[in-house]
Amino acid sequence: MNQPNTPSRLVIASRESRLAMWQAEYLRDCLKNLYPECDVQILGMTTRGDQILDKALSKVGGKGLFVKELETAMAEGRADLAVHSLKDVPMVMPEGFELACVMAREDARDAFVSNHFKSLEELPPGSVVGTSSLRRESILKARFPHLVIEPLRGNLDTRLGKLDSGIFQAIILAAAGLKRLGLANRIAAFLPLDIYTPAPSQGALGIETLSSNPQIKEWLAPLNDLPTLLAVSGERMVSRQLGGSCEVPLAAYASWENQQMHMRSFVASVDGSKICQATGQATVNSVADAEALGLSLAQELLAQGAEKFIKSPI
Numbered sequence: 001m002n003q004p005n006t007p008s009r010l011v012i013a014s015r016e017s018r019l020a021m022w023q024a025e026y027l028r029d030c031l032k033n034l035y036p037e038c039d040v041q042i043l044g045m046t047t048r049g050d051q052i053l054d055k056a057l058s059k060v061g062g063k064g065l066f067v068k069e070l071e072t073a074m075a076e077g078r079a080d081l082a083v084h085s086l087k088d089v090p091m092v093m094p095e096g097f098e099l100a101c102v103m104a105r106e107d108a109r110d111a112f113v114s115n116h117f118k119s120l121e122e123l124p125p126g127s128v129v130g131t132s133s134l135r136r137e138s139i140l141k142a143r144f145p146h147l148v149i150e151p152l153r154g155n156l157d158t159r160l161g162k163l164d165s166g167i168f169q170a171i172i173l174a175a176a177g178l179k180r181l182g183l184a185n186r187i188a189a190f191l192p193l194d195i196y197t198p199a200p201s202q203g204a205l206g207i208e209t210l211s212s213n214p215q216i217k218e219w220l221a222p223l224n225d226l227p228t229l230l231a232v233s234g235e236r237m238v239s240r241q242l243g244g245s246c247e248v249p250l251a252a253y254a255s256w257e258n259q260q261m262h263m264r265s266f267v268a269s270v271d272g273s274k275i276c277q278a279t280g281q282a283t284v285n286s287v288a289d290a291e292a293l294g295l296s297l298a299q300e301l302l303a304q305g306a307e308k309f310i311k312s313p314i
Contacts, residue, residue: 007031007219009039013070013079016044017155019177020085023205026180027083027103030223043079045069067208071097074210081216085177086206086232087199091240093208100217101207102232104225106176108203108253110136110196112189113163113178114170119189123147127169130162134270135199136172138249142272143195156181176203197251197264200235204228227256230290237294238265242301243310252294259283261290265297267306276304 010031014024021044028040067089070082075096086102093099117123123144130152131137137149152159152168156177163171172191178184207223209216231254238252252265261284268275278300282293
C-alpha cells in the first residue's frame with residue numbers, strides 16, 4: 001500500500017529517440033527506487049524537431065521544437081512530467097510550465113568522433129566535419145579554416161550512421177549522450193572545455209512539470225542535484241540575458257573548485273572571425289547567487305559588443 005503523500009501513478013512524456021528513451025527509463029528507475037509502489041509509465045512521442053531533419057535547427061524554430069508536443073501531453077493530462085536534455089529546453093519556460101528538477105550532470109564536454117582520425121588536428125584539408133551546433137561551427141571555422149563544416153541533424157544513431165557511411169570524416173557530438181548509451185568507445189578524443197566551451201546546461205537532465213501541480217515537484221525533490229542545479233542556473237542566465245537560441249553561437253559552462261563556482265562564456269560570429277569571451281567566479285550558495293554570476297558574465301559580454309552577434313548572428 002502507498003504511503004501518504006506518495007504517488008500511485010506517474011506518466012513520463014518522452015521523445016522516442018534511443019537517447020531520449022534512455023533518459024526516460026533512467027528517470028523511471030529513479031522514481032521506482034524512491035516510490036516502489038508507484039506505477040511509472042513512459043509515453044513515447046515524436047516531436048517536430050525529430051521530424052524536420054533536412055534543415056538546420058536554427059532555421060526551423062530552435063530548441064522548442066523538441067519539447068512542444070511533450071508539453072501538450074502534460075497540458076491535456078496524458079502525462080505528468082517530461083524529461084529533457086536540458087540544453088534543448090528554451091531559456092524561458094512557457095506559461096504554466098516549470099523546470100521542477102535538475103538531475104546530476106554527465107560529462108559536459110564535446111566529443112570528437114571519427115573512424116580514421118584521432119583528433120581535429122589530424123584531419124587533412126577539405127575534410128568534412130558534421131555538427132548540429134552553431135557554437136561548435138564557429139569554433140571550428142576559427143581554428144580550422146581548411147576544414148569543411150556541414151550541418152548534421154538526426155538522432156544520435158542517425159548521426160553516427162552518416163559518419164559510418166563516409167559522408168563525414170568526423171562529427172562533433174555531446175559526450176554525455178554517447179556515454180549514456182554505452183557508446184563511449186566511439187569517442188576518439190574529448191575536446192577541452194576551455195576552448196570548446198559547452199552549450200548552457202549541456203550534459204544535464206531537466207524534468208518539466210505543470211506549475212499547477214506542485215505535488216509532483218515535491219516528489220521529484222530527492223532527485224535534484226544541487227551542484228548541477230546551481231551550475232546550470234548560472235549558465236542559463238547568461239543565455240537568457242543574451243537571448244540565447246539555436247541562432248546564436250553561445251557557450252556557457254560553470255564548474256566547481258574549492259567551493260567556488262567558476263564560469264566561462266563566449267558569444268561569437270558564425271564564421272568564428274569575431275568572439276567575445278568572459279570568465280568569472282563567485283561563492284555560490286543559492287540559485288540567486290548562481291544567476292548573479294551568470295548575469296555579470298552576460299553584462300561583460302555585452303560590454304564587449306556581443307549584442308551585434310545576437311542581432312545579426314550570421
